[in-house]
Amino acid sequence: MELPGYYEFSSRVRIIAGYRTLERIPAVLRASGARRPMIITDKGVAAAGLLRTVVEAVSGDCEVGAVTDDVPADSDLRVVNALSRLYTDGRCDSLIAVGGGSVMDTAKGVNILVSERAPDLMVFSGAGTLKRPLKPLIAVPTTAGTGSEVTLVAIVKDHERRQKMAFVSYFLLPAAAVIDPRMTLSLPAAITAATGMDALAHAVEAYYGLQKNPLSDVHATTAIRLISGNLLRAVLVPTDTEARLSMAIAATMAGLAFSNSMVGMVHTLGHAVGAVCGVPHGVCMAVLLPYGLEYNRRRRDREMAELLLPMAGEEVYASTPPHQRTDRVIAYIRQINEDLHQATGGAHPRCFREILDREGRPAVPTRIFGEIAEAALDDGSLFYNPEDMDYDDFLAVLEAAWEGRALVI
Amino acid sequence: MEMVMPPPEEFFCPTKVLAGKRAIEALPFELAGLGVGKPLLLFGSSPLDRFRLKIVEGALGESGLVYGVCGPVPTDVDLPIVREVAINYLENGHDALVAVGGGTVVQTAKLVNIAVTGRPEDLARCVGEDNIPGPLNTLAVISTLGGTGYESTNYVSLGDRRYRSGRLMPDLMIIDPRMMKGTERGEGAAVVVTALTQAVEAALAGANPFVVPYTEAAIRFIFERLPLWLAEPKDGTSALALANACHYAGCAYSNVVSGSVHSLGRQLAPVVGGEAGAIMSCLLPRYLACVAANDPARVASLWPYLCGSEDYIPPSVPERAGGAVFAMEEFLRKVRVTMGWDGLSLTALNDERRETIVDAALREGYGVWDREMGLRILTDTAKEG
Numbered sequence: 001m002e003l004p005g006y007y008e009f010s011s012r013v014r015i016i017a018g019y020r021t022l023e024r025i026p027a028v029l030r031a032s033g034a035r036r037p038m039i040i041t042d043k044g045v046a047a048a049g050l051l052r053t054v055v056e057a058v059s060g061d062c063e064v065g066a067v068t069d070d071v072p073a074d075s076d077l078r079v080v081n082a083l084s085r086l087y088t089d090g091r092c093d094s095l096i097a098v099g100g101g102s103v104m105d106t107a108k109g110v111n112i113l114v115s116e117r118a119p120d121l122m123v124f125s126g127a128g129t130l131k132r133p134l135k136p137l138i139a140v141p142t143t144a145g146t147g148s149e150v151t152l153v154a155i156v157k158d159h160e161r162r163q164k165m166a167f168v169s170y171f172l173l174p175a176a177a178v179i180d181p182r183m184t185l186s187l188p189a190a191i192t193a194a195t196g197m198d199a200l201a202h203a204v205e206a207y208y209g210l211q212k213n214p215l216s217d218v219h220a221t222t223a224i225r226l227i228s229g230n231l232l233r234a235v236l237v238p239t240d241t242e243a244r245l246s247m248a249i250a251a252t253m254a255g256l257a258f259s260n261s262m263v264g265m266v267h268t269l270g271h272a273v274g275a276v277c278g279v280p281h282g283v284c285m286a287v288l289l290p291y292g293l294e295y296n297r298r299r300r301d302r303e304m305a306e307l308l309l310p311m312a313g314e315e316v317y318a319s320t321p322p323h324q325r326t327d328r329v330i331a332y333i334r335q336i337n338e339d340l341h342q343a344t345g346g347a348h349p350r351c352f353r354e355i356l357d358r359e360g361r362p363a364v365p366t367r368i369f370g371e372i373a374e375a376a377l378d379d380g381s382l383f384y385n386p387e388d389m390d391y392d393d394f395l396a397v398l399e400a401a402w403e404g405r406a407l408v409i
Numbered sequence: 410m411e412m413v414m415p416p417p418e419e420f421f422c423p424t425k426v427l428a429g430k431r432a433i434e435a436l437p438f439e440l441a442g443l444g445v446g447k448p449l450l451l452f453g454s455s456p457l458d459r460f461r462l463k464i465v466e467g468a469l470g471e472s473g474l475v476y477g478v479c480g481p482v483p484t485d486v487d488l489p490i491v492r493e494v495a496i497n498y499l500e501n502g503h504d505a506l507v508a509v510g511g512g513t514v515v516q517t518a519k520l521v522n523i524a525v526t527g528r529p530e531d532l533a534r535c536v537g538e539d540n541i542p543g544p545l546n547t548l549a550v551i552s553t554l555g556g557t558g559y560e561s562t563n564y565v566s567l568g569d570r571r572y573r574s575g576r577l578m579p580d581l582m583i584i585d586p587r588m589m590k591g592t593e594r595g596e597g598a599a600v601v602v603t604a605l606t607q608a609v610e611a612a613l614a615g616a617n618p619f620v621v622p623y624t625e626a627a628i629r630f631i632f633e634r635l636p637l638w639l640a641e642p643k644d645g646t647s648a649l650a651l652a653n654a655c656h657y658a659g660c661a662y663s664n665v666v667s668g669s670v671h672s673l674g675r676q677l678a679p680v681v682g683g684e685a686g687a688i689m690s691c692l693l694p695r696y697l698a699c700v701a702a703n704d705p706a707r708v709a710s711l712w713p714y715l716c717g718s719e720d721y722i723p724p725s726v727p728e729r730a731g732g733a734v735f736a737m738e739e740f741l742r743k744v745r746v747t748m749g750w751d752g753l754s755l756t757a758l759n760d761e762r763r764e765t766i767v768d769a770a771l772r773e774g775y776g777v778w779d780r781e782m783g784l785r786i787l788t789d790t791a792k793e794g
């Protein structure tokens with residue numbers, strides 16, 4: 001195992017994973033001195049019946065002060081302000097966030113306002129501005145992808161000023177992340193596939209990135225083993241609670257890996273494609289992940305070869321000559337995408353050409369590759385990518401990803 | 410390792426680790442991020458401890474951090490010492506503890522933290538498991554390659570009082586190569602074998618997937634680096650890797666139910682004499698063999714860490730389990746030879762005495778291992794010894 005000259009690793013969130021773990025939330029709140037939570041979610045989660053499941057699981061043992069499903073797809077300062085008032089009116093003393101990244105970010109933003117009793121969230125933006133613990137926040141993820149239940153970051157958009165505010169502090173970490181397979185049982189096949197590939201991208205990029213460290217490495221490989229063994233099954237048999245739980249755990253582990261070692265060009269380009277074209281993040285990750293390996297293998301071939309072990313198992317690893325292992329890893333990822341494409345009836349794309357908008361037109365048309373490449377240049381995640389990239393490099397990857405062909409460097 | 414989903418599992422490791430060159434210099438920034446303004450540094454009583462304190466103070470020198478210093482902490486911790494440090498902490502308005510080194514320094518710091526966060530009588534009220542009612546004040550540890558092996562754990566003792574709570578785990582673990590210099594081979598080897606025991610017991614305790622990364626990293630580093638460090642104690646990279654491994658093992662161990670080797674080792678130490686690490690080096694292979702006899706798949710999962718995956722992987726689970734046991738036996742045999750540790754002589758213990766030891770270990774530990782396994786471990790160890 002490699003030991004870098006210096007590294008940091010933190011995973012301070014209490015993680016409770018397993019069947020019927022939602023029912024443990026009141027005890028966790030009581031241990032933090034709280035009894036009257038506000039539950040925050042979005043309309044999609046509520047419509048799927050998951051909000052009702054959470055309310056039923058906790059309300060027998062604590063009094064829910066307020067419930068809201070008003071969180072939009074993108075976190076919004078106006079919503080944060082409104083929910084803070086709801087929290088205060090409900091005389092709440094804690095928060096339960098049920099959902100994905102936007103719900104988590106919104107809940108963290110609300111937590112800042114209600115804990116600091118401040119009118120303006122903006123003054124707390126940046127890193128290290130919070131100086132004391134906030135109210136207890138319980139994170140209940142409903143996708144198995146982002147890992148935002150274990151990160152110390154929140155992003156909230158101020159639509160009036162057209163600014164994104166980032167908040168970074170250990171005090172933003174949830175008191176607990178509760179991973180209950182009931183929360184992902186109803187996740188549609190295509191979203192299961194895409195969010196699973198998001199988790200895989202987190203783990204893979206964390207493993208070969210510049211800021212890798214021993215603990216992020218083992219979290220990444222453990223996540224990859226779980227994903228390899230359970231993603232396809234979760235798509236094919238959505239009621240398989242073991243596969244669902246394994247994927248949720250893998251996503252959290254991958255979240256721990258990448259939040260400590262950062263990510264790279266797969267996310268750089270993925271963020272840009274998402275911002276310019278509105279394509280879901282997990283879909284971008286799935287399409288771009290093979291190119292992250294192809295582009296960076298000159299510098300990271302050894303690390304990438306090691307990924308064959310958690311991906312394909314010990315027999316395949318030991319029987320594959322070392323110089324062929326990276327090729328097999330890349331082929332394996334493409335095969336996962338192919339399998340997911342088949343398993344979702346074509347809904348999971350294998351390349352950008354297969355991503356269509358509601359009118360059936362390409363959602364990532366080649367004519368805007370330049371705009372995407374420009375947007376990618378400003379993304380901070382590129383800093384941790386092993387190889388440098390410029391505008392032309394981004395274009396080359398996008399063109400290869402359009403067709404789904406191998407990248408020729 | 411096969412991921413079987415057991416009943417609900419919890420994992421808690423609040424410790425942020427900062428490891429490597431000039432890690433100590435990061436301490437003021439990290440403390441500020443936790444809202445700390447005036448920590449109290451504790452140090453130990455040996456000349457090496459004082460030297461290490463000088464290193465730390467030198468590293469903090471230009472940071473502007475306002476701090477106090479208290480010590481030396483003696484090699485045996487008792488209530489008067491804890492009271493003395495707690496009074497210093499409260500009277501001087503400190504808001505965090507920084508333990509410089511391991512062993513009794515960390516032990517004292519954990520106990521003082523209970524007393525100063527709440528009330529002094531909490532030391533009596535909080536005895537046992539999960540009895541600390543709320544978060545404790547910030548605790549940072551500047552680690553060495555030594556101590557007891559429990560510095561990173563959720564455990565501390567004061568005489569007969571035992572405390573176990575995630576709230577006891579340090580908030581910060583600083584692992585700086587400057588603090589590894591001067592470590593005696595015996596002390597280092599003993600704590601690393603303790604860490605190996607913690608990691609293996611944690612790995613075999615169940616299937617909590619969040620423990621797996623920590624056990625894997627600890628076992629790999631120990632297998633790769635302990636022979637190198639024993640051959641050349643000035644090998645700073647290996648010392649640093651082993652200190653990291655000790656931290657990982659402590660984190661893993663804090664998230665499982667305590668195992669048989671630890672409990673037996675503690676009961677045996679006063680009876681047979683010798684370092685706990687040396688005793689564990691004899692018990693651990695027998696423990697592994699016992700588990701393999703009942704559940705070979707569990708031990709087989711250790712194969713990649715102990716034997717590597719590069720060239721050949723035995724196709725069957727029993728072969729892998731046997732290979733893992735053999736690898737562990739050989740590894741620890743070589744450690745004992747290098748260190749001049751005698752084999753554990755248990756032949757003088759009759760059946761009744763062994764049963765007494767096993768029963769005491771069962772009562773003392775939090776383990777769910779069974780009595781028959783404990784007896785078998787001692788019997789098999791006696792045969793080997």
